[in-house]
Amino acid sequence: MPDTAPKVDKVLFVTPEVTPLAKTGGLGDVAGGLPPALRALGLDLRLVMPLYGHIDRKAHSLSDTGLEFTVPVAADVKPCRVWQGQVGGCPVYLLGNDQYFSRPGLYGDVYGDFGDNLARFVFLCRGAVELARALEWPAQVVHAHDWQAALLPAYLATRPFDLGPLDQAAGIITIHNLAFQGIYPRHDFHLTGLPHYMDNMEGAEYWGNISLLKAGLMTAGAITTVSPTYAQEIQTPELGMGMEGVLRRRSTDLHGIINGVDYSQWSPEGDALLPATYSAKDLSGKTICRGALLKEFGLHDGLIMGFIGRLTHQKGVNLIAEATEALIEMGASLALLGTGDAYLEAALSRLAARHPGRVGLKLTFSESLAHLLQGGSDLMLMPSSFEPCGLNQMYALRYGTPPLVHATGGLKDTVSSFDRAKGAGTGFVFTKFDGEAFMGQAHEAARVFAQPDAWRRLMLNGMAQDFSWTASARRYLELYQATAQKHHSNL
Numbered sequence: 001m002p003d004t005a006p007k008v009d010k011v012l013f014v015t016p017e018v019t020p021l022a023k024t025g026g027l028g029d030v031a032g033g034l035p036p037a038l039r040a041l042g043l044d045l046r047l048v049m050p051l052y053g054h055i056d057r058k059a060h061s062l063s064d065t066g067l068e069f070t071v072p073v074a075a076d077v078k079p080c081r082v083w084q085g086q087v088g089g090c091p092v093y094l095l096g097n098d099q100y101f102s103r104p105g106l107y108g109d110v111y112g113d114f115g116d117n118l119a120r121f122v123f124l125c126r127g128a129v130e131l132a133r134a135l136e137w138p139a140q141v142v143h144a145h146d147w148q149a150a151l152l153p154a155y156l157a158t159r160p161f162d163l164g165p166l167d168q169a170a171g172i173i174t175i176h177n178l179a180f181q182g183i184y185p186r187h188d189f190h191l192t193g194l195p196h197y198m199d200n201m202e203g204a205e206y207w208g209n210i211s212l213l214k215a216g217l218m219t220a221g222a223i224t225t226v227s228p229t230y231a232q233e234i235q236t237p238e239l240g241m242g243m244e245g246v247l248r249r250r251s252t253d254l255h256g257i258i259n260g261v262d263y264s265q266w267s268p269e270g271d272a273l274l275p276a277t278y279s280a281k282d283l284s285g286k287t288i289c290r291g292a293l294l295k296e297f298g299l300h301d302g303l304i305m306g307f308i309g310r311l312t313h314q315k316g317v318n319l320i321a322e323a324t325e326a327l328i329e330m331g332a333s334l335a336l337l338g339t340g341d342a343y344l345e346a347a348l349s350r351l352a353a354r355h356p357g358r359v360g361l362k363l364t365f366s367e368s369l370a371h372l373l374q375g376g377s378d379l380m381l382m383p384s385s386f387e388p389c390g391l392n393q394m395y396a397l398r399y400g401t402p403p404l405v406h407a408t409g410g411l412k413d414t415v416s417s418f419d420r421a422k423g424a425g426t427g428f429v430f431t432k433f434d435g436e437a438f439m440g441q442a443h444e445a446a447r448v449f450a451q452p453d454a455w456r457r458l459m460l461n462g463m464a465q466d467f468s469w470t471a472s473a474r475r476y477l478e479l480y481q482a483t484a485q486k487h488h489s490n491l
């Protein structure tokens, strides 16, 4: 064993989503935004993800590498054909297998999650190892994202098969949202490719089932999550989602690193998806965006409150639905964009039908509408019950659209309450998760909105915030080096 670990210069990201190729939420944006920032620090960073059927290969300039190999999934071997693209100068390898990925949707369809998701993501994880073998590429660190990639660190730590060029690699896992844990019946353990001794409480076993995320958390050299506050919260029974014991045990290896913003995609100065661009120096374009948003959502003028996101309890959609009438009375117009739980879609649809001109709703996933909402809204609602990091509030700050947030996770770490006397702060923050506290801050927002000078100060405070990836990328790089060092001394 050499005395010193080699300097980390090769890192493999394994992720189920990469913006702009495939995205359901913040994970995609992180996997698209962090790699270029790490590359700028000198890393040879490469990504691997599934070749989903819906990805437009031509539009994203993907090319067929001609590389083919087989991937063991339990007793079967599955063919894999590798395609290649790039994000911000980093190669992205897309693992193709028609049986697993040639269908619309990343994880499921209208009937729910796909029944073979376990096998699909075993294929991704084992396929990543086979890819490194085919490329003869000895990454020193494999960085796995969420439960879909969580078997990777477990393979690296338990070595159930020949790891080829990844033999010396350290594994790191990032939790983007602890609500998603990759839970499957225990009798499917054999599909994972993990050694038998992992089929117990010290391994993948989780309250009578197995959890892929847990397998990763138990074995990774380091664990990260996407904000300092969320790193603390997930060690408590309130937000640990049953995983708090595991996370407390690993607390010295658990790090909260705030997500960054890819300002090349999210800045009002150069946003091609907006009807007009604007900047802190000249806000006139925002008025044009406002007008376009009112028209697009069929709204009367008022204090325009935007919402973008998955329609789930997590995102506080029920608080918004319950408060809608009171918000309208206050003079608000609501522009809501999202898809999600059927009962919330139905509740919002009823509100939109009952309040034409006051509630505008688009039940769809649309990048361009998301940008229009950021540019055209006055206030961005993000009353999440919990929020690992949240990106929309950071985008909103840059677009001069102050966010109204619940003090949780990354929302707490990135938004501060506006103080009218001092002219300091960037948004509106409520602490107790209930309708009264939410409405209290909505009223405060309306009061500040009625004072144009104060509102302008608030907008400019937010626009001056800098959440670019550079600082967080440096922290990841330090962590890669420290984790590789520790891993090496244990080899």
Ligand code: ADP
Pocket: 024, 025, 026, 027, 029, 177, 308, 309, 310, 337, 338, 339, 364, 365, 366, 367, 370, 389, 390, 391, 392, 393
């Ligand atoms: P999460 O990852 O929990 O869904 P984040 O705030 O971290 O939430 O990231 C959400 C990302 O997904 C943002 O880029 C947001 O604009 C985008 N998004 C969510 N829902 C939609 C939608 N219906 N249309 C367009 N973009 C959406």
